[in-house]
Amino acid sequence: MMDDILKQVQDGTISVSKAKEMLATYENLGFAKVDHHRKKRQGFPEIIYGEGKTTDQIISIIQALKAKGNDILVTRISEDKAELVLQQFPEFSYRETAQILFWKYDQLDKKKSTSYIAIVCAGTSDMRVAEEAAVTAEALGCEVRRFYDVGVAGIHRLLDNIEEIQNATVSVVIAGMEGALPSVVGGLVPHPVIAVPTSVGYGANFHGLSALLTMLNSCASGISVVNIDNGFGGAYNAALIHRLAQKGND
Amino acid sequence: MMDDILKQVQDGTISVSKAKEMLATYENLGFAKVDHHRKKRQGFPEIIYGEGKTTDQIISIIQALKAKGNDILVTRISEDKAELVLQQFPEFSYRETAQILFWKYDQLDKKKSTSYIAIVCAGTSDMRVAEEAAVTAEALGCEVRRFYDVGVAGIHRLLDNIEEIQNATVSVVIAGMEGALPSVVGGLVPHPVIAVPTSVGYGANFHGLSALLTMLNSCASGISVVNIDNGFGGAYNAALIHRLAQKGND
Amino acid sequence: MMDDILKQVQDGTISVSKAKEMLATYENLGFAKVDHHRKKRQGFPEIIYGEGKTTDQIISIIQALKAKGNDILVTRISEDKAELVLQQFPEFSYRETAQILFWKYDQLDKKKSTSYIAIVCAGTSDMRVAEEAAVTAEALGCEVRRFYDVGVAGIHRLLDNIEEIQNATVSVVIAGMEGALPSVVGGLVPHPVIAVPTSVGYGANFHGLSALLTMLNSCASGISVVNIDNGFGGAYNAALIHRLAQKGND
Amino acid sequence: MMDDILKQVQDGTISVSKAKEMLATYENLGFAKVDHHRKKRQGFPEIIYGEGKTTDQIISIIQALKAKGNDILVTRISEDKAELVLQQFPEFSYRETAQILFWKYDQLDKKKSTSYIAIVCAGTSDMRVAEEAAVTAEALGCEVRRFYDVGVAGIHRLLDNIEEIQNATVSVVIAGMEGALPSVVGGLVPHPVIAVPTSVGYGANFHGLSALLTMLNSCASGISVVNIDNGFGGAYNAALIHRLAQKGND
Amino acid sequence: MMDDILKQVQDGTISVSKAKEMLATYENLGFAKVDHHRKKRQGFPEIIYGEGKTTDQIISIIQALKAKGNDILVTRISEDKAELVLQQFPEFSYRETAQILFWKYDQLDKKKSTSYIAIVCAGTSDMRVAEEAAVTAEALGCEVRRFYDVGVAGIHRLLDNIEEIQNATVSVVIAGMEGALPSVVGGLVPHPVIAVPTSVGYGANFHGLSALLTMLNSCASGISVVNIDNGFGGAYNAALIHRLAQKGND
């Protein structure tokens, strides 16, 4: 890109100040620098991480992004804050378990794809993280199938669903406690597995450390790991892979 | 026991000094106090932990135990040390992979039992610990069946052997890396599972910490855990349970 | 089992769809897959872990289990939630210190057994975990004897009760702070000891880590360990062992 | 698959014993159960992890895999062991820095692809891990481009190569010390980034823990992480993704 | 200093009791010993750390310091406490985000300096710590320029401001999550960088440990680190350096 800009400057097609503006790919709100260039650079627009931001800050960033025609995805936003945002943007959707607020992405949902991402979840208590992953993937335009409460303590529940999981493009596997599920899934599927440890557990679980270490040390190949409780990150990775896989199928 | 002794003292059956001698249940070798009372108190004689002891110390303890008619079991004894001990006690047996030296116990092997302990092991590299467990259980007089290299990355290898594992009295399940195998076995068998984490792995394995935490946090019920690489401890627990179970069957 | 099913399919005794149904051993409630096969596979029915589940979820699972004739055991259920469940199932019993709700199991209590499980507890503050263990074992049909506040700082309190503890089938030993009690008990009894570390303590206790490490490193043989504060797990293991031991005595 | 087998058994197309054999997807060498079904199930044949295996064990597994027509990939195999294996299989190739021995895979290399995996490496000392990744990816049939010594302390070295990295299908980013490189790359590329922490560093690096935590906490989206020094794992994940992406382009 | 005092005692210029008084450089309030000698010894007067002190204790220390003509700086003081102090000292200023209360220092602000400290901050959530640093530096009489939300996930936001950062005397670089920003800044500027990790993040962030380790292991030279969330400490160090640098320029 720099090459092009340098050439255009030399050609006189653009001025030096224009060249600088073209590199000014973000908008400075003072407390934040909104990245308008993200979609061009990375394929998905900037996503708002709601935790630790005030409702006013969230609304300001939404306005800046909407003004440039971006889709909106806000994660880790509590019901209270979401309601205040919805008063201003009633066209948005909020999913409570997932703690996600989004807009316009869901229209991509319409085009039914035969390929899908498998969201595989070990226990009922991990559902909060699993839904963050599932809704994120849906908001990013992916078809999703959910396989919940299939933890390794009752391996037949997993095996009963394994063929449908095997046919996914990519799996996001969520587990707390000892976090053994990705190892078992990873040994049975032919596609990449994104493992998401959760902080569900107690005692020697150490707030998810146990599940995290399990997943990093998995004896199955084809597994990579994101941060504890990072359902969003798991789904974002899966969506990037899913998009690569779909290019060929479409 | 104290009751009896007090009564005998009162009756004049025994003298005060005799009473004290009866409580002197060990032999003082200076560097060690050999516990001759162990078999009466716990059912198995004192076992010698070879690591950190000189060959001379090991031989002295063996002599003290043999003199009182005890069976002998020495764990964590290197081939070098074992050879020196064998020169003095050529009737002993040494198992190299297990690093165990023992005597007289193996005669119990003769009486074939229909019940058995399952030694289940995840990977080839964990075999050293698995053999420590297997040989310990055999030396303590138990029938043992080995199920090796059945880790969760290829779950079909485990499922293919699961019925024979289910029929055991108790399982000792050994695994390194992420240590997920006990969770899967624990969900499939009707008996107690003793989980033994191994230090096999690298990086975020932290010398067995990963497998240890996995096993402590297992979502399957009926699993208890011993120290990293403690094949002996796993088998000793299993032998105690096996002995309880056999009392009824015999 | 697979062998049998395959043969019956070949014989035409059962159809393919019937064969698949026979493998469908659980009931899908959406948020949970209730395991109706657990009792056949493991000897005790599925037990409900109350923490992190809503009252509605707990009630739904209870209904599914009761419908198939299962006994009910709910652990880690707060008094608030328990009261709501009791409104619907007034025949259930709730034990507050143990935070356990159960039904029908207690009838097994009737048949008085001469053998028993010893629940040994170091300090007054560990009683919450000890009661979770004691009530679980009772709910699973075992005779239980309680030995509380016998920690190692006043070793005479333990020694005074040691003979009754020695005569148990299996001991569950609960301790917080430095967690030394299982080592001392383990050196004095002839049966398996299940050690349960608690999170009682402060400072360098690190929420039970100190007691956990102590128990894993015990110099006494015959000790295995469950997760911090896992009174349920300790008792479940003990009940499995107790059941094995009783088969012979009955 | 089970459906098909059940149907074939019912049809009488195959016998019960044949059905069981079809499920016997591995070969039992005693110390190992070689997984012949891996390629069908996962797309790549079983790969041999050389560390902790004797040369004889490695040769036995190679023979078992070759006999079934599998390609061979042995990782973490020292030069000494590799030379002994090469005496028996002189047609194999050994790459010393990567510590990898392989056969037949390289023929896939021939077909030049326009798409490629970027192997991005922070420092000279991380090259050992980077080469494990690069050679693994090549052995798995992928086109690879190497970008070495482009760590964040001299960010211009990375920016100078960023366009070629952006055009890859997927990046494997390797870094030790503080491990910041994946965050920077992740913010600049439109494809998935597999981050590999290395144990390069000292002091508060804690053998790679620092880099590992950095990567797990990355503020850039689209990054997932494998174990410390796990160049193989990084490349295996990348190859799975690359294969998905290529299906469309071919 | 002792030399001087000894000489003056010998000369008879001062008495022994006077000599002792001259060493009595603090005032004993009972709960605290206020250090009146700090400014002479270290260049800045004693600063009051508000956390864990009662409002009454803070007011007593302020009175003692003011009585000796010291400027006042109170850090980590909540809005509630600050309001009570302001009732007594209405001439003081309070900055809410920074949680800092100060007096008289700001007059030094008047003299506009051409040299300045750069406060560089990775994310919006780190602003609390960044403001503690910025206001501290201002209260200590330094010119400050703020560069906020320039984290490495969007490196162009940093590069766009890099020249102004390079021209600072010293940078205080604040970052949470993976904490990679100081490494990138450190590789681009010719002056010392004080790195301040924050506790912003979740999961494997471990309350700032991840960012702390990253900064300690930085591959860039010229970076030193203060405690997690210690914006004050970062600014204090920067002010010491800034003062050294200014001596020459003034």
Next chain:
Amino acid sequence: MMDDILKQVQDGTISVSKAKEMLATYENLGFAKVDHHRKKRQGFPEIIYGEGKTTDQIISIIQALKAKGNDILVTRISEDKAELVLQQFPEFSYRETAQILFWKYDQLDKKKSTSYIAIVCAGTSDMRVAEEAAVTAEALGCEVRRFYDVGVAGIHRLLDNIEEIQNATVSVVIAGMEGALPSVVGGLVPHPVIAVPTSVGYGANFHGLSALLTMLNSCASGISVVNIDNGFGGAYNAALIHRLAQKGND
């Protein structure tokens, strides 16, 4: 003691049941076994640790101890609980900062001793722990002198008081944050130093771990350490030493 009892039994001086009663040195309250033998065995009566006990439990234990003529010391008891206890035992004293309730001990205070224990405390925020130590030592009958806010950041405050500290029998040195004070004191005094780390600090302090490690690694000889925030333990050790030292002086 056993010798004597055995002899008396033999002599017929006491009966067997009497001998057993003499060993029954505690009183079983169900939730607790009160140790009446402690004063004989250890020199100080049993002390009640208030945390985690209900007010009713505390009152029951007090009643049991008082009935046998023991002095009373309750530590870690909140103001709320203490008030309820004081309603029943109005003769008791409560010290709020120290969170200690005691009775009868203070009469020992009367006898003024020329020897004393030095309680040396680094910062104002550590006073809570320092007072727990000071009041405990006083309640155990020792003369105490307090040296507060003498942390190493202003070493002259310590040096100014060092001679009075040097003349103590034993020092209890309390410090949070980096915990360096005991090392400096330990290098200056001729008597034992009991170091008490506190949890005062933030970030990389890790709730007192930093101060704890500092004290354990002290390069000064003559320092031993108790648990984080364990002011009671520090004082109890000091009182034992003080008592030994006083035997000679009295």
Next chain:
Amino acid sequence: MMDDILKQVQDGTISVSKAKEMLATYENLGFAKVDHHRKKRQGFPEIIYGEGKTTDQIISIIQALKAKGNDILVTRISEDKAELVLQQFPEFSYRETAQILFWKYDQLDKKKSTSYIAIVCAGTSDMRVAEEAAVTAEALGCEVRRFYDVGVAGIHRLLDNIEEIQNATVSVVIAGMEGALPSVVGGLVPHPVIAVPTSVGYGANFHGLSALLTMLNSCASGISVVNIDNGFGGAYNAALIHRLAQKGND
């Protein structure tokens, strides 16, 4: 002391340079500053920590100390180094297990005292640390009694010796693995207990961390702790206490 010097300077009794010399209490060897004032300040002369010092450095420090009439104690000195030192100082004694070299102290041994320090040691493998403690205490002029291999797994071995331990002035209790011995001893003796954790153990022992935490969290009062394997430190503390206790008895 400063008072006196100031007065003497004022009186003209001493000159300023003399006053400064009187404060110069150490000798600068370049690589070390030998502390000749230690005995006056602390009661025992400076002790040489041999680890990490060359033989030449050790000899230089010995010469400096001997020249001022100090006794000599060198700890952690290997047999090789000790032999070289003994060639120069043949009058010195070396104790191999303790790795201690000393001189002149042992003459204090002559005067037989009726009071003694108890060195209590859990296992045979901990003897190296126990001997470091025992020889240190002897070198510092204390009477010592050794109680070895009395760990809690065979509690009767401890109870059999408990009366002789109870009669000591102070106990140094050494234990590795789970380190429970000090808690038990601490509950039975009326004097201070110095607990020394050792690094003996494996797996979850984490090089002595387990024993260290156990001792810090002991539920018995009267226990303080020194660093892992610090037999010297344990004995030094004990000697300080013993000296205090003896003052009265002599």
Next chain:
Amino acid sequence: MMDDILKQVQDGTISVSKAKEMLATYENLGFAKVDHHRKKRQGFPEIIYGEGKTTDQIISIIQALKAKGNDILVTRISEDKAELVLQQFPEFSYRETAQILFWKYDQLDKKKSTSYIAIVCAGTSDMRVAEEAAVTAEALGCEVRRFYDVGVAGIHRLLDNIEEIQNATVSVVIAGMEGALPSVVGGLVPHPVIAVPTSVGYGANFHGLSALLTMLNSCASGISVVNIDNGFGGAYNAALIHRLAQKGND
């Protein structure tokens, strides 16, 4: 800089390819990208970290740097490697304790400056790190004064030298074991203190973690910290500060 280049391109002063070359600020050796721009960007040329590099790699980088007229500084280079490099560059100097090889820098030494950096070191065993710091600072052209073996256990050794330390521009304070020295120095000097923890110690030192935490938690202001054993980093920071301070004085 970019501005200038853009303008020159627009002016036609330089061509596009020239503009790109100007940004190509490093030389690609394959295994390394040598940064020739470092001196312009950061004030000191690129420094070679010798650990983990082969002698050939070090020589290649030296040749590349010398060819561009850079001074040379190689850290962490063993005597063996250094000798091989010296055969090719006999004009270089090697300092063994510091493990540093350098060239041409020392000429800056000539110009005697009245200002200096204080290298303050706690113990004899920390000298290796102290010398790495001292020689680095000298090689970077700074005047250095060494203050060794002045640890806090004998605080008078520090106080005796404190005035000379106070007069330095900046102090680098090196300490192992408990690492308390920087806190004491930091409370006594008016300039920035760079604290360097060392890995000297044992047991609960955890390879320098103890000293590191101590320094990060220092209650003294004006202290910042570098990695464990990073004498080079400490000195590099000090040299940056020293250079800033000197600008004014020259």
